[in-house]
Amino acid sequence: MKRRQFFGSAAMVAVGAAAATRVVAQEQTYTIGVSIPSATHGFMGGLNWHAQEAINRVEAAYPNVKFVLATAGEAGKQVDDLEDMLATRNIDGLVVLPFESEPLTGPVKAVKDAGKWVTVVDRGLSQPNIEDLYVAGDNTAFGRVAGEYFKNNLPSGAKIVLLRGIPTTLDNERVEAFEAAIEGSGIELLDKQHGNWNRDDAFTVMQDYLSKYPQIDAVWASDDDMAIGVAEAIAQAGRTDEMWIVGGAGMKEIVKKVQDGDKQFPVNVTYPPAQIATAIEMTALAFVSSAPVAGRFIIGSVLITPENAAQFYFPDSPF
Numbered sequence: 001m002k003r004r005q006f007f008g009s010a011a012m013v014a015v016g017a018a019a020a021t022r023v024v025a026q027e028q029t030y031t032i033g034v035s036i037p038s039a040t041h042g043f044m045g046g047l048n049w050h051a052q053e054a055i056n057r058v059e060a061a062y063p064n065v066k067f068v069l070a071t072a073g074e075a076g077k078q079v080d081d082l083e084d085m086l087a088t089r090n091i092d093g094l095v096v097l098p099f100e101s102e103p104l105t106g107p108v109k110a111v112k113d114a115g116k117w118v119t120v121v122d123r124g125l126s127q128p129n130i131e132d133l134y135v136a137g138d139n140t141a142f143g144r145v146a147g148e149y150f151k152n153n154l155p156s157g158a159k160i161v162l163l164r165g166i167p168t169t170l171d172n173e174r175v176e177a178f179e180a181a182i183e184g185s186g187i188e189l190l191d192k193q194h195g196n197w198n199r200d201d202a203f204t205v206m207q208d209y210l211s212k213y214p215q216i217d218a219v220w221a222s223d224d225d226m227a228i229g230v231a232e233a234i235a236q237a238g239r240t241d242e243m244w245i246v247g248g249a250g251m252k253e254i255v256k257k258v259q260d261g262d263k264q265f266p267v268n269v270t271y272p273p274a275q276i277a278t279a280i281e282m283t284a285l286a287f288v289s290s291a292p293v294a295g296r297f298i299i300g301s302v303l304i305t306p307e308n309a310a311q312f313y314f315p316d317s318p319f
Helices: 003-007 009-025 042-061 075-087 101-113 139-153 169-182 199-212 224-236 252-259 275-288
Strands: 030-037 065-072 093-096 117-121 133-137 159-164 188-194 218-220 244-246 295-299
Touching: 030 042, 030 075, 030 275, 042 065, 042 224, 042 275, 065 075, 065 275, 075 093, 075 101, 093 101, 093 275, 101 117, 117 275, 133 139, 133 275, 139 169, 139 218, 139 244, 159 169, 159 199, 169 188, 188 199, 199 224, 218 224, 224 244, 224 252, 275 295
Parallel strands: 030 065, 030 093, 093 117, 117 133, 133 295, 159 188, 159 218, 218 244
Antiparallel strands: none
16 A cells, blocks of 8 residues: 555545646745654654655655754754744744643744644644644544454453553543443453553553453553553563553554464554654645645544555554
8 A cells, every 4th residue: 555545535635636736836935844753752753754754745746845844852842943943944834743732832823823824733732723734643533443342352351451651631532432442341441550652661560460460361552662561571471372462553563463463463553653744745735725724634543454454564664
C-alpha cells in the first residue's frame, strides 16, 4: 500500500483537485511554519520522519510553498520557536503539535491573532476554537478497538492488566473507551497504572504486575513503546507463554511481529504518527487551492491483523 493512502483519503483527494489551480496559486508565495516535539521516543521519531517526508512532497509539488520546521524538547523551546516564526520568518500559516497544551495556548493564539492560518495536531489547546484546522487520531476509537478485540478473544473470567500513558485527557479517553468495550464480558481488569508511554516505566510497572498477580491472560499496553518494556519484563519473569500483549500506534517492529504471526503480539491498533503529514498537506491546500479544509479531521483507528499488516508496515520509518 502506498504511504499516501495511509495519511487520510480526504487530503489526498483534495491534492488531486488542487492541481488544477496550481498555476494560479504559484503567482503568490507562502511560508508555513511546522512546530513539533523532538524525536524523544519512538512515536515522535516517526512523526518527525513523516513531517519531513510531507514537507519534501509539498515543496516539490508547489514550488511557491516553503516550510520552516522547528523541533523542541520542552515547552519553553517550542514557545520561543513560535515567537521566532512570527517575528522573523514571516510565516503565513502554522502547523503545531503542542508539547504541552497549557503553555502553548497563548503563543498559538498570538499567531492566530496576527491573522495567520493555524492547524493544531493531536494535542488540543486549553482554549477551544483558536485553530482553523484540527487534525488528530481518534482516541476513543483507539481504546474501543482494542477493548473489542479483548472482548472477542478472551473468555469470561480471563484476567488482564492495563498500562496507562501520561495523565492527560487523551489518555482518559482511551482508557474509558477500552473499559466500556469490555464491560459485560466477564473479563477481570486486575490493575491499571501509568507507564507514561515510556519503555523503562512500563517495564517497572509490568514487573510489579507480575509479582502481584499469578494469573494474567493478556495485557493492554496501549502504546508500542510501552509494549516493548512489558514484553521484556514478561520475558525476564519466564512467563512469555502465559499472556499476549496489545500495544498501539503501529511501530514497525510490532507491526512486523503481527505480520509474522507472533503469538505474543496478535494484533495492533493504529494511531498514526503520519497524522502530521495529513496536517501539513491539508494546510498547504488552504493556500494553494479553493478546497475547504477548515474544521476537524479525525483519523480513525484500525485493527492491524496478520492479514492487513503489510499495509501499515513502513520499514524506512524510524517508528
